[in-house]
Amino acid sequence: MYLTGKQTTLLGQIMQTLAEPHEETEIREIMGDLVMQLLGAQFYASFVWQPGSQSFAQPIQINMDPMNLRAYESYYQFHDPITPLMQRYQVAVRATDVLPIEELKKTEFFNDFLNKDGLYWGVNLYAWHQGQNLGDMRIWRDKRRDNFTPDEMRLLDMLQPAFVTALARAQRSSQPEALTLNILSQRLTTREQDTARLVMLGMTDKEIARALHISTTTVRTHLENAFRKVGVSNRAALVHKLRP
Structure with missing residues (x-):
């Protein structure tokens, strides 16, 4: 061709x-x-x-x-x-x-x-x-x-x-709510849960910000809060901890 x-x-x-x-x-x-x-x-x-x-x-x-x-x-x-x-x-x-x-x-x-x-x-x-x-x-x-x-x-x-x-x-x-998280996610706010779900999809901070109509700084704040509440220090560990 x-x-x-x-x-x-x-x-x-x-x-x-x-x-x-x-x-x-x-x-x-x-x-x-x-x-x-x-x-x-x-x-x-x-x-x-x-x-x-x-x-x-x-x-x-x-x-x-x-x-x-x-x-x-x-x-x-x-x-x-x-x-x-x-x-x-x-x-x-x-x-x-x-x-x-x-x-x-x-x-x-x-x-x-x-x-x-x-x-x-x-x-x-x-x-x-x-x-x-x-x-x-x-x-x-x-x-x-x-x-x-x-x-x-x-x-x-x-x-x-x-x-x-x-x-x-x-x-x-x-539709981030369509992704299921385990019981540990109850420690997170609704917006932190939405952010975590999009991390599970492999999305970057910029992509998450666009999807949720928030700034990348706010995305990082949600992630840092989620890391602290779940007891992890990185995205991969967060996904592992929250996956059903």
Whole structure:
């Protein structure tokens, strides 16, 4: 697979972005701009699957009409002939891989939703982690351009592990209470417990500060208090002491 100099640079930027601590929404927003450049695409949308309601929500878009996306959320996703099939894939998948373009063009979904923004050729990538769909990338071109090539799909597949890891990390960071601590944690304040949980995830002081919306100085204060209360002197020992 041949990469241009621009694509090589963009791949580096994407990998750097995915390695940095970002909130889940930020990851999907930043990735949209970079992946569109990488693939020479014109349109981008991203959603998060909601298992409870069996629907997609939390949309992000680039070059698409927000009103059209709201119509997707309320109606068209429930009359969508391609996305439920594409969501089953754990690799990049084109719309034409699940439904020929001539068949898609006959549908209400194409004529009343996709066509409004000029979407014609599409490829999706889903972030699957431990059986959960954490988010997706939906990348589109208009009909003046060509369909996505196998090499371009392989580029997306190369990004998928880092994309999944970044979204999973962001989800854990936003829900530190989901990590279980043992009975010793009762000696700590709620904020000290949150800090300890993020230490268990291997996060740096800077990453913890960003996740909890506090300063790095406050993070260190919470850690020093936790060390003293649990009777340890470093992060590794704290993790060992508090792990169930």
